[in-house]
Amino acid sequence: MKEIQDREQLQAHIAAHSLTAIFNEQLSGHLHLYSFAQGEHICSKGDPSEYLYVLVKGKLKIFTATPEGKTLIICFKTPLELIGDVEYIQGTEMINTVEAVSPVHMLGIEYRWLNKYGKDHPPLLNFLLEIITHKFYRKSNFLSLNLMHPVEVRLASYLLSISYDESDPNFTGQLSTINLTDTANFIGTSYRHLNRVIQKLTQNGLIERGNGHLLVKDKAGLTALASRNIYEPN
Numbered sequence: 001m002k003e004i005q006d007r008e009q010l011q012a013h014i015a016a017h018s019l020t021a022i023f024n025e026q027l028s029g030h031l032h033l034y035s036f037a038q039g040e041h042i043c044s045k046g047d048p049s050e051y052l053y054v055l056v057k058g059k060l061k062i063f064t065a066t067p068e069g070k071t072l073i074i075c076f077k078t079p080l081e082l083i084g085d086v087e088y089i090q091g092t093e094m095i096n097t098v099e100a101v102s103p104v105h106m107l108g109i110e111y112r113w114l115n116k117y118g119k120d121h122p123p124l125l126n127f128l129l130e131i132i133t134h135k136f137y138r139k140s141n142f143l144s145l146n147l148m149h150p151v152e153v154r155l156a157s158y159l160l161s162i163s164y165d166e167s168d169p170n171f172t173g174q175l176s177t178i179n180l181t182d183t184a185n186f187i188g189t190s191y192r193h194l195n196r197v198i199q200k201l202t203q204n205g206l207i208e209r210g211n212g213h214l215l216v217k218d219k220a221g222l223t224a225l226a227s228r229n230i231y232e233p234n
Helices: 007-016 085-090 111-117 122-148 151-163 177-187 191-203 219-226
Strands: 032-036 041-043 051-057 060-065 071-077 081-083 097-100 104-110 207-210 213-216
Touching (some): 007 051, 071 151, 081 122, 085 122, 104 111, 151 177, 151 191, 151 219, 191 207
Antiparallel strands (some): 041 097, 051 081, 060 071, 207 213
């Protein structure tokens, strides 16, 4: 994480995402702009929670641990999204692990300033309420429906999510095959079955496996297979 010491850029993000009324003058004076590199963790499950982050550029991967000790993808997020909102309201440690899929910019403000200047500020409270209720609605649907999708659909959705950031046309990611065990856990399948599905998608010309990575060769075909990206719900 690096702080971007550029108030003009920070103010430009606030204006671009219509956050001026939400973060009033007192709050905005304590907002900072941070950058995270691809693959960097913004937070990890169980970490102390001290900041509210607002995603204003890039893509995030949010995942959690199952009762069996495996990791499971919850979703991928693009702007505008909050990290640390539920933890702020509940006063808990971080619930999920959040990782930058592409280069990310986030606004950040310490909870102590939210407590001092935000608790009686209706625009901020309404903003938090809207984001949190929508988040729990999506999570409830995801946990009940995700594992009902075939592994082909889950893998296609996952590859599309890690390979492209629609807000950054210059970003094209790839999946290291070294991480296939993690990928199997993320999408809720076995390593053996994942390899079978990869072989099938490779034979169909949708992806290419080589040099230690998986590459998307046919984005349109993979998108058609996914139907809709289950990890990036509206």
